[in-house]
Amino acid sequence: MHSPAGLAHRSVSRLIHNELTTEIPVHLLFRDDPAPGRPRLRPDPVPPAPAVVGGGRGAGGQPCLPRRVPAPAGPPSEPDPTLVERPARALPGAVGVLAGACGAAGCVLTSWWAGVLPPLARMLPQGAGAGLGPPQWAAYAGAGALGLLGFGGLTRGRTGRAWVLGLFGRYRGTVRRTGLLWINPLVPRRGIDVRLRHWRSEPMPAVDANGIALRVAVLVVWRVRDTARAALGVDDHEAYLRECVEAALARVRVEPPGDARRAVEAAGDALTRLVARETGTVGLEVHSVRPARVEYAPEVADAMRRRSVAALDARDRAGALTSVVDSVEDTVTRLAMRGLVDLDDGERKVLVRDLTVAFCAGRRETIP
Template sequence: MSTTTSPTPDPEGRERTGPADGQAPRPTRLIQNEATTEIPVHLLFRDDPDPAPVPLRPAVVGSRRGTGEQPRFRRPVPAPARPVPEVDPGLAERPGRVLPGTVGVLAGACGTAGCVLTSWWAGVLPPLAVEALWLPAYAGAGLGLSQWAAYAGAGALGLLGFGGLARGRTGRAWVLGMFGRYRGTVRRTGLMWVNPLVLRRRVDVRLRHWRSEPMPAADANGVALRVVLLVVWRVRDTARAVLGIADHETYLRECVEAALARVPVETPGGARRSVEAAGEALTRLVARETEPVGLEVFSVLPARVEYAPEVAAAMHRRSIAALDAQHRASVLTSVVDSVEDTVTRLTMRGLVELDDYERKVLVRDLTVAFCAGRREPAS
């Protein structure tokens, strides 16, 4: 007797296929994943009151089989760049106000002449000075309030005139300040007049080079070194170099030491290209650190590189051993080539007929002879 099956909906709306005469239904609908593993439908919708926590792996997502998808890796986050120190952003070099030196000379001369005339007016000028200055004879009005006021004005004018005279030199600059405030920079040369009430600081703006004392450093393998550096630099912004930091020369020295601690230096006797690469890296670092304070660095080059005293003897022995091994290898290569060339020529020209044993003996004797000849001192 045959039974017919017909799809019947379940309470959740899904269709089931089973016998029509009331027999137990049999789940036959399946879902297949990419690995062709059969999973019953009812397992996908199982209610679990306390689901187990699923461990997450955020670093790498594996590829799916059969999809051609490649594993996805997280991109490394670049380390933030080291911030460059900043000084007062409003502090920048600007020209200071000065007058030609002629103005100061004239003011001083007028003040001196005023004092002389006041003395003649008061009658305190000696007769010889009156005759020398071609002044008319005058008995004098005495030292009164008017005379003292004239003395004060003429003296102040003379002090301001002569006291403000300054001489500008090539390669030198004056940084002017008054009551703690920056008043400008003077780069002029020759005689000039500067307000005598301002504070003047002289700065060398010429191109300078500094040869450092031996500084501690290390190579790529961490071997301790002593390096002497040659730094070529100059003051570009006098306001920041003088007022932005306490001492710009000390700051430059400390920046060079800090850069040398971060850049590996080639060991003594290394390639010249490596030394130049280390110099370029040092120059970039030092120039970047000193630019905010008004210094311009052109080059930082290792002038002398040597091992530190605590490792100098060991590294010297190591260098000698390496040279000796290199020499032995070259001698052995030369001897083997000579023996091979000799045996080949004897065999190819038919001078001797050798079996394996005789060939080995000949090679041994020739090797010993050539090595003994290499070790003999040259006369």
């Protein structure tokens, strides 16, 4: 017979001992009372056990915790979505000319007012001769500022060029107008070429389908589509274009020199798609990327040249042998069909051998 205390102890052990946890003493499930003499109404709640994956055990019989797998890296972030080209405010050049003329006229009138006109201007009526006082200096400052603003903001807008304006690090807009314009001279401006342009690269490293090193010069036709992203989205959009072309050449297999034209066109289409996708986020529009010159790398050029020569020689030899064999077969067949010769197998072999030697000798004599 077992005592009730033993039964209770055994039932408690079954409750806290299973295949996924180790045996825990009962007194560890309860903390001491916060104050002596104060009865505890109920034990502190036991924190939930960590999740177990697969029911396996780790070292010491502890459950195996799930491993954290790092999230895969996402695509590169695009530039600021608010950085989109928008037109900036620009006034006709006549406004700047008028403001500058008014400023110059104001300086002349102030000099007349102060009575300090130079000797060449004595033909004008005599001024008040008030002298150079605070009012005159204030008039000089205002007229001079107006003249500087008027003439300093004059600029010429040309076809195929744009001005990107910014102030205090903030994009203010783009001016694509042509002719004489007035732009606030206090706003910094940056000129950018928006014409259709082509760029022939220097030889860049590439490989063919067999992994043989090549040097490829490409011709890129492109233009700036969004001036805001091209000027402010990257440090140098032309250098960024070169890097994108070089990266695309490392991913596309270019056919070696002398291969089919269709394969070269396929490589150009693949290069165009890759470069256009990479540069579209910075405001560039790539129309085509075509291999202009493909050659073997200097370290393998001699070996590949010898290999090409050997392949051409083998192909010529195979073609010559096929021609000789066809000629011998046609000759023997025609002689037999016309009844000119009656040969057994041994005589036929000898005739074929002699004709082959004769045709090969005659072919070598005809080749210079």
